[in-house]
Amino acid sequence: MIEILPWHRDAWRRLSGSAATLHHGQVLSGVSGVGKREFSIALAQRLLCRNPHDQVPCGNCQDCKLFNAGTHPDFHVITSEYEASEGRIELVARYCDRYQDSVARGKKVNPSQVIPVDQIRTLIERFYQSSHISESRVALILPADRMNANAANALLKLLEEPPSGAFFLLVTNQPGLLPSTIRSRCVMEPLPGPTQEQAKDWLSAQLKGVDPNMFLNAASAGPIDLLAAYQTGELQQQLEQTAQITLLLGGQSDPIELAALLAKQDAVLLLTWMHRILSDLLKWQGAGQEPAWVGDSSLDIGRYSPAKLFRLYDKLGRYRLMARDQINLQLALEEILISFQQSFRTYG
Numbered sequence: 001m002i003e004i005l006p007w008h009r010d011a012w013r014r015l016s017g018s019a020a021t022l023h024h025g026q027v028l029s030g031v032s033g034v035g036k037r038e039f040s041i042a043l044a045q046r047l048l049c050r051n052p053h054d055q056v057p058c059g060n061c062q063d064c065k066l067f068n069a070g071t072h073p074d075f076h077v078i079t080s081e082y083e084a085s086e087g088r089i090e091l092v093a094r095y096c097d098r099y100q101d102s103v104a105r106g107k108k109v110n111p112s113q114v115i116p117v118d119q120i121r122t123l124i125e126r127f128y129q130s131s132h133i134s135e136s137r138v139a140l141i142l143p144a145d146r147m148n149a150n151a152a153n154a155l156l157k158l159l160e161e162p163p164s165g166a167f168f169l170l171v172t173n174q175p176g177l178l179p180s181t182i183r184s185r186c187v188m189e190p191l192p193g194p195t196q197e198q199a200k201d202w203l204s205a206q207l208k209g210v211d212p213n214m215f216l217n218a219a220s221a222g223p224i225d226l227l228a229a230y231q232t233g234e235l236q237q238q239l240e241q242t243a244q245i246t247l248l249l250g251g252q253s254d255p256i257e258l259a260a261l262l263a264k265q266d267a268v269l270l271l272t273w274m275h276r277i278l279s280d281l282l283k284w285q286g287a288g289q290e291p292a293w294v295g296d297s298s299l300d301i302g303r304y305s306p307a308k309l310f311r312l313y314d315k316l317g318r319y320r321l322m323a324r325d326q327i328n329l330q331l332a333l334e335e336i337l338i339s340f341q342q343s344f345r346t347y348g
Contacts, residue, residue, distance in 0.1 A: 002042045005035045006202065007194040012039070016046045016055040019136055024162045027144070027291075029175040032272070033222020034193040037089055037142060040169045044075055044138040049169055058193035063134055064154065070094030073132035076139045078119050080146050081111035082268075088228055092142075097124070114165075115141070119152035124154065127163050134199050135167045143178035144170035154249065159185040199223040218242065221276055237265075238273055242293045247275055248337060249299055249344045255337035263330035267323040274336065275316045282309055299344070308343035315339070 004012045015022060026043075028036050042057070045067050049057035057064050065073040068092055077095035081089070084096045085105060101118045105111055116196065123139055131137045141147070146154065159182065161170060170186060172178060196203065200212040202223050215226045217240050229235035241262065247253040262270060280291040284301045319332050 002038045002045075004023065004042060005038065005194070007192055007198050008039050008241060011189060011191055012042075013055065015043055016052075018046050019165075019167070022167065023187040024166055025159050025168045025170070027170045027172065027175055027178065027186045027188050028190065028191055029172050029185065030191035031193055031222055032173050032227025033228075034191055035222065035224050036171045036173075036191050037087070037092065038224070039191055040140055040171050041089065042140070044140055044167075045167060047136045048072060048074060048134045050134070064132075072134075074134045074137045076123055076126065078115060078123060078139060078141045080113045080115050080143070081105045081108065082113040083142060083146075085111045085190060088224075092140075095140075110274060113146055115144075115151050117148040117154055120147070120154040120158075122207050124158055127158060127166055128282060131165060134165075135166060135321045137163070138167045138169065140169045142171035142172065143173065144182075145172045145174045149179075152182055156181055156185070174197070193222055199226075203227060212271070215237075230327075234269065236312060239293075241273070243279065245274075245340070246294065246297050246299070248341055250297060251341065255332055255341055259330055259333035259337050263333055267327065267329045268320070270329075270333075271320045271323050275313070275320060278313050278340075282306075282313060285309065304344045308339070312336070312339045312343055 011307050015026070044059045045064060046052055046055065048063045048067055049061060050063050051058040051061045057067075063072060067075060068091075074100070075095060077092055078099060079092060079096045081100060084093050084102075085108075087093065099122055102173060127137060127139070141155070142184065143258060148242060155168075156179075158166070162168070168186070170178070170182070175183065175188065192244075193199075199215070203212045203215060203226065204210075206227055208241050210230070213224075215230075215235070218226060218229070221229070226235065229238060244253060244258055244261075248258060280289075280293070283289045284291060284294075285304070285306055290301075316336060319327065319336070323329075
């Protein structure tokens with residue numbers, strides 16, 4: 001049983017009470033790194049457990065043992081090749097191998113980030129058969145916004161006429177990218193992130209002896225993403241890059257040289273981090289929440305163009321979607337960083 005994070009306990013109480021009262025389609029949304037995957041897996045186990053106690057899976061019944069072993073026949077995971085290869089939860093990879101060619105996936109340098117229609121068609125075929133050992137069947141789809149158009153249309157048929165005992169958990173950072181037809185047939189459940197104190201307490205418990213204040217200087221991210229970044233060494237790299245971006249915004253570094261330096265990294269991770277940087281700046285401009293990473297720099301967010309920031313935010317979002325496809329990362333970074341610098345020139 002995956003632990004329910006402190007900031008998700010209210011949502012857990014609402015959703016885990018009884019399978020009889022839960023809507024068959026749930027969209028679990030929230031920013032990256034707040035624990036949506038962990039929450040959805042725990043909820044799936046709760047729906048399949050035959051002896052839950054106080055809304056928590058028992059961990060001892062046949063369903064729970066099979067679930068934790070990655071072999072429960074009534075739990076289905078639909079995901080992209082990239083998620084299966086790079087995701088942090090091994091249980092997800094074990095289940096999604098029923099729907100992917102794991103050997104072919106392992107040979108790819110750039111695993112696909114798209115969920116294709118053939119996975120959904122296989123899910124439909126299996127869901128209209130009888131369940132194997134449980135009263136319920138659960139499909140976890142993540143990230144749900146990465147379904148291609150044909151896959152989303154195929155899933156719609158299941159959502160419109162769900163088999164008895166079927167539940168669909170759609171996990172996404174960007175619910176707005178889901179087709180409106182999908183959203184209208186599901187219950188939207190935003191999963192909140194932690195308060196700053198909750199995040200610091202949780203990180204302190206996970207990393208004994210590490211000063212949690214160091215995480216405040218990173219671009220805003222969920223604590224689970226921050227923990228993973230610390231463990232892989234990526235966090236220190238992000239802190240150094242954030243300092244470089246601060247210099248760039250102040251006109252003290254060259255965007256072309258910085259693009260050449262940054263382009264040596266993984267495109268998805270890099271563009272995700274840059275999106276967080278820009279999100280922090282927009283929050284600063286819109287709500288007065290100055291990011292901790294700004295530090296003692298002379299940046300004055302009130303004197304910079306909000307229209308340019310929003311256009312750059314949209315552009316970064318498009319590049320993130322293209323990141324695992326054919327993209328010249330260095331040219332994309334040059335364009336982004338020049339726009340970054342231009343956005344922060346004082347106006348009027």
